[in-house]
Amino acid sequence: MTFCNGQRVVVADRAHRGHHRTPGYIKGKIGTVERVHASFRNPESRAYGNDGLPEQALYLVSFAQQDVWPEYRGPARDRLFVDLFEHWLEEAR
Amino acid sequence: MERAVHDRGGWPTDAPIDQSEHSLADWEVLTDALVGALARRGVMGVDELRRGIESMPPAEYEQASYYERWLYSIETILTEKRVLAPGEIDRRLAE
Numbered sequence: 001m002t003f004c005n006g007q008r009v010v011v012a013d014r015a016h017r018g019h020h021r022t023p024g025y026i027k028g029k030i031g032t033v034e035r036v037h038a039s040f041r042n043p044e045s046r047a048y049g050n051d052g053l054p055e056q057a058l059y060l061v062s063f064a065q066q067d068v069w070p071e072y073r074g075p076a077r078d079r080l081f082v083d084l085f086e087h088w089l090e091e092a093r
Numbered sequence: 094m095e096r097a098v099h100d101r102g103g104w105p106t107d108a109p110i111d112q113s114e115h116s117l118a119d120w121e122v123l124t125d126a127l128v129g130a131l132a133r134r135g136v137m138g139v140d141e142l143r144r145g146i147e148s149m150p151p152a153e154y155e156q157a158s159y160y161e162r163w164l165y166s167i168e169t170i171l172t173e174k175r176v177l178a179p180g181e182i183d184r185r186l187a188e
Contacts (some may be wrong), residue, residue, distance in 0.1 A: 019144040025103040047144035
């Protein structure tokens with residue numbers, strides 16, 4: 001596991017034509033690792049009939065709603081939680 | 094960044110979202126069961142199901158209902174794997 005609880009991470013802002021589980025609205029956003037779930041076979045290759053190995057670590061990452069939606073009018077403490085695979089995350093500087 | 098048709102979280106829209114409960118037709122329940130059976134037998138998995146749905150032409154995706162998208166994907170993936178011959182379902186329906 002590259003990242004640990006409380007660490008700030010940025011979601012890679014890259015296009016990906018094939019199946020992937022990183023929603024577009026979260027790409028390029030900075031969040032905080034809340035939990036390291038476990039490692040799982042990679043759906044990006046399983047979607048094409050492959051074995052999905054090597055397994056990829058999956059994290060629960062939270063984001064400030066105000067950072068995700070520019071017009072968000074709710075309380076500043078509101079957060080959005082997304083499960084993200086390790087190869088979509090980079091250390092935030 | 095270019096986003097595929099299914100990747101729609103946060104898309105602006107003025108259209109109301111239908112949140113009403115609705116009952117499922119028999120074919121929809123059977124479609125759900127079919128995907129479960131195909132997965133348990135190791136024929137096709139949920140990630141392949143998703144990929145098949147995401148491969149739909151955007152206009153067809155927009156018009157299709159939830160389980161119509163599943164059916165589209167099942168036919169796509171099973172044809173790819175040669176479980177079905179190309180056009181086999183259409184031919185059988187015409188019989």
